[in-house]
Amino acid sequence: MYLGLDLGTSGLKGLLIDDDQSIVGEASAPLTVSRPHGGWSEQTPADWIGAAEAVMDALAAKHDLSAVRGIGLSGHMHGATLLDAADDVLRPCILWNDTRSHAEAAEMDADPQWREITGNIVFPGFTAPKVEWVRRNEPKLYDKIAKVLLPKDYLRLWLTGEHVAEMSDAAGTSWLDTGKRDWSDALLKASGLTRDNMPRLVEGSEVSGILRGELARRWRLSDGVVVAGGGGDNAASAIGAGAVHDGQAFLSLGTSGVLFAANDGYRPDPATAVHTFCHALPGTWHQMGVILAATDTLNWLGRFTGQQPAELTNALGKLQAPRRTLFLPYLGGERTPHNDASVRGAFVALDHSTDTEAGTRAVLEGVAFAFRDCRDALAATGTKIDRALALGGGSRSDYWLACLATALDTPLDVPAAGDFGAAFGAARLGLMAATGAGAEAATQPPVARTIEPDTSLTAAFDEGHARYRAAYQALKEF
Structure with missing residues (x-):
């Protein structure tokens, strides 16, 4: 079996598929959004872990998870999840639909290198202008940033202990050289960051890490379960939809x-x-x-x-x-x-x-x-x-x-x-990482x-x- 975990804005969904890609189980847990000011939209990353635990508990109560060979991740894009050197969360995650950094985004977008390297406008919802907003408005907190993770990649850190991102989600940060599929040193420098602040990059169908032993034992999974790179929610949905x-x-x-x-x-x-x-x-x-x-x-x-x-x-x-x-x-x-x-x-x-x-x-x-x-x-x-x-x-x-x-x-x-949505696509990516299958596994429904x-x-x-x-x-x- 293969497990897809999809971190949505309003809830986290887990979906199990078998070797024939038939759905054999699913569970979900709700999430809420905090809007402390007009145009702001935030979530507490600890709530994501709580939701994931609830989903895994529900799946383990109904299914024998020892047959799971691969896990795939998907999630809402662009969120700024800021960690210190101990991997502690510094502030609530600033979400994709938060527009507080519109001025910072406009300033970045006025510099031609951002569009030239990323292939995109710097939108206020993207990650880089949010971090710039933190630098200007919460400078003491900004100085403590050791890693910037996207939301689903914070789940990966919990699952594997690894700081890893994949290409589809990373492309929505405004720091990726989208054509070269690599972080841009020039754009990171413009944000006062380096590659050391960024997660390692893999492709969505590649292995990003191995499920931590204590989590495998908690839900009775076998040792050595691989966690795929996964995808941003829309890319994962595309894998699910073929x-x-x-x-x-x-x-x-x-x-x-x-x-x-x-x-x-x-x-x-x-x-x-x-x-x-x-x-x-x-x-x-x-x-x-x-x-x-x-x-x-x-x-x-x-x-x-x-x-x-x-x-x-x-x-x-x-x-x-x-x-x-x-x-x-x-x-x-x-x-x-x-x-x-x-x-x-x-x-x-x-x-x-x-x-x-x-x-x-x-x-x-x-x-x-x-x-x-x-x-x-x-x-x-x-x-x-x-x-x-x-x-x-x-x-x-x-x-x-x-x-x-x-x-x-x-x-x-x-x-x-x-x-055929993001959770199904994430499960397919888990299958690809575990078996080496490619695009042929992503058939249209x-x-x-x-x-x-x-x-x-x-x-x-x-x-x-x-x-x-x-x-x-x-x-x-x-």
Whole structure:
């Protein structure tokens, strides 16, 4: 068996697969986010360990874990987990959706070397500007930094005692030479750091360490269980979904939204605000258009209406043309294509007839138009997506998928029942590390059905998107 541990923002999930990659067990434990100030988002790393212990306890209570040969890790990216020389945590981890370092990010991005070396804009959510914020605002704490780890790699430290990162997650720090797949000494120096402050790098399918003996005995695992490099959450999801070869793509409707395309070469274009990162397999890269609020927008609307997201979407019926009312889903800023940490969401053109149903349609359309912006940004880099696999909690809404397929003019494949997300991808990486298997182990799931664009509504969605873009320009000046 092989175990995948996925550290999410709202919870940690463990998933067991057998040699045939069938899921044989799973468990999860919740996590919370602290927001001590506006724009801040933090978690306590000790809570990650507690969640991992709870998940392992639950799995060990139901399954004989002595057959586990490999463990893979995935997790939310960009978090700044700062350790001192004794590996003690210096402060709560600053998370991916924390925007306090927008000024530091802008200053870094104004220096051409950051884009030239990393292939990306320096976004406020990335790790390097967060550490720079600590240097300026918490200098005594900054002086104690011995190691900077990404969230899942703090779990690895607990599991193996090793300071190790892998390429896909490291590419989201703003310190990686993404084309060379190595830390950039020049960029580390600009942050007042050296390679000594960084974890060792491996590929996602490689062995990063061996499970510590006391943990193996605690949950009755065999000695010598390998821990794979793993992947950032989206790269791991791509391994789970089989998006590993050039042009293979998925659309993820999770808390945030991702339009992901695998690449067989390195094709950066920072001006588009597309993320160009290493993939979790050697010699491969990927590109992503990222929106910061996807299903989060529906949860937000549900708090206003007192209804659950499923209630809101189930009441919609057949796909309709966008109406005059628009929703801009920038609840906490936006990445692709705007790179705008300060913009905020808005309803536009409300009138007396705007009810809960109309508001829900506008929210779903707004997210679809944000994904269309991502598609256009990816196309500007030369990456064309002919079809995509639909993943994430939001993909349970056929209305939303029809809205997205029509807005993107792209068929969306809905996988057969099963879990093909980051935890599954992490388990696959654990299998690869333990057995030496390669990309052939990352097959695509069977497709249950395909949601085709509604061509009768193409012109209406084109017009709606044009109004959406104009509304963003007006909102930007507000």
